[in-house]
Amino acid sequence: MSSIPEELRYTKDHEWVRESDGPQVVEVGITDYAQGELGDVVFVELPKASVAFKQRDVFGTIEAVKAVSELYSPVAGTILEINKALEQDPALVNRDPYGKGWMVKVKIKDPRELEGLLRADAYAKHVGE
Amino acid sequence: MTTTPETLKRTPLHDVHVALGAKMVPFAGFEMPVTYPSGINSEHRAVREDVGVFDVSHMGEFEITGPDRNAFVQRVTCNDVSALSPGQAQYSGILTKDGTFVDDCLVYRFEDKLMMVVNASNIQKDWDHILDQKAGANVRLRDISDETALLAVQGPKAEALVGQLTSIGVAMVPYYHFAQGKVAGVQCFISRTGYTGEDGFELYCRAADVEKLWHALVGAGRAEPVGLGARDTLRLEAGLPLYGNDIDDTTTPYEAGLAFIVKLEKGAPFTGLEALKHQKLDGVKRRLIGFKVTEPKAIARHDYPVFLDGTQVDVVRSGTVTPTVNAAIGTTYLPADRARAGTKIEIDIRGKMVTAETVKLPFVPHRTKK
Incomplete structure (x- = not known):
């Protein structure tokens, strides 16, 4: 059983979204389930700050020893900050996917998109747990 | 290979792997452990530095x-x-x-x-x-595939581990030799072979006995269980070919750098002999060679196109990132006159061209007992 915190929102592509620093800013990462499926993360390729994405655009790539996976933007918005710690220690995604393994902070364009994301119970069902 | 879950076979240790928390994946028609909870990097290191055990009963x-x-x-x-x-x-x-x-x-x-x-x-x-x-x-x-189980015990401490579980003098079994006897009370062929570049043994036993053997080998202070993921990174570092990647029914032993297994003069005809005689006379047109990606954050994976002087010459045959040095490595076939160390190639990594440089195989020297 992977960890699926109640307070977060999720996508079917296994990203999580946390509201933080005010209502217009969210933190994004990949779920515990996703890191478990990928295995040891080797690097995370993230966009530069101020780049804008539409919902479901590819905003980055995550490579593990045996697998590579795209990262999909859960909401439309502009990158405010990326987690620079992942440059030195990409395995943070494995060790602490909902904490130190966060990937980007996004200034969201349309807060209503958050309502369309999965709640913890729906995501748990999605991954069969 | 496409298989539905219903048709997948299981090794006799399936439930043991699941109980250990292994991630099970379809491989060659079997449901096999690709990693255990410690992860590929840790399993890989265990084999290079200590000792690991692989269930390869699917062989x-x-x-x-x-x-x-x-x-x-x-x-x-x-x-x-x-x-x-x-x-x-x-x-x-x-x-x-x-x-x-x-x-x-x-x-x-x-x-x-x-x-x-x-x-x-x-x-x-x-x-x-x-x-x-x-x-x-x-x-x-x-x-006898179904009735035969196989555990590979690999790493610098393999001899000490197997040695303490048997009265057979395993230290005296040379590389590519085998002995027959009991290990942990289980009748085995104890073969000094492996697929990691490290010293170690492959233990063949009856399927019904393998669980007893596994529990004698695996545990704290003994061997770490290692999955197919680390088996692949270990064998690629050691430059050992994988069927379906580095060798297949379009490649010959000469092209794959395996001339040492072709004995044209063995005094008996064998299937493929005539073709290989001709190829030896004519010389091969291409050869398998290793490469290292020279750009950071780029992993060249199986099937990515490989370019030489702007023309596609092959695909990545095997490709991964080596857990030990965190470098992206792989193999490909290049025209014979360019298949030497130091050739610059380009690899199309999901639409982005990255540079790589050829190196001689293996990437990591073998430490097998001669």
Whole structure:
């Protein structure tokens, strides 16, 4: 059983979204389930700050020893900050996917998109747990 | 290979892997552990620095008995069976008439029989191919894959671990030799072989006995369980070919840098001999070579296109990131005159061209006991 915190929102592509620093800013990462499926993360390729994405655009790539996976933007918005710690220690995604393994902070364009994301119970069902 | 979950086979240790928290994936028609909770990097390190155990019971085993057994295996493999004494093993190839690989294999010579060990994905194909050549040979062939389990114990501490579980003097078993006896009370063929570049043993036993053997080998202060993921990174670092990637039915042993398994002068005709004689005279047009990606954050994976001087020449055959040095490495076929260390190539990594430089195989020196 992977960890699926109640307070977060999720996508079917296994990203999580946390509201933080005010209502217009969210933190994004990949779920515990996703890191478990990928295995040891080797690097995370993230966009530069101020780049804008539409919902479901590819905003980055995550490579593990045996697998590579795209990262999909859960909401439309502009990158405010990326987690620079992942440059030195990409395995943070494995060790602490909902904490130190966060990937980007996004200034969201349309807060209503958050309502369309999965709640913890729906995501748990999605991954069969 | 496409399989539905219903048709996947399981090794006798399936429930043991699940209980350990292994991630199980379909591989060659089997449900196999790709990693355990400690992860590929940690499992890889355990084998390079300590000792790890792999369940490779999915591998196929054929037993060949009867008066013509040696002549028959001479015919269906390219290495020289007559060079083997009882108690010895050799790496060999099962070839098509064109000299390309049907499979690579190990041949074990016993006093009264031979055993061929083949890739799980090729068991049926190998069996049919070998059976087709049986006409006139007084031999009995038996596919003993299902009743045979196989554990690979690999790493610098493998000898100490296996040695304390058996009265057989395993320290005296040379590389590519084997002994028969009990390990942890389980009757085994104890073979000093492996697929990691490290010293170690492959233990063949009855499927019914393997759980007892596993529990004697695995645990705190003993061996760490290692999955197929680390098996692949370890074998690629060691420059050992994988069927379906580095070798297949379009590539020959000469092209793959495996001339040492082709014995044209062994004094017995074998399937593929004529084609390989010609290829040896003419010289190969391409050769398998290793490469290292020279740009950061780029992993060249299996099937990505490979370019030389702006023209696509091949694809990445095997490609991964080595857990030990965190560098992206791989193999590809290049035109023979360019297949040497220091050639610059380009690899199309999902639409982005990155540079790589060829290096001689292996990437990591072997530490097997000679």
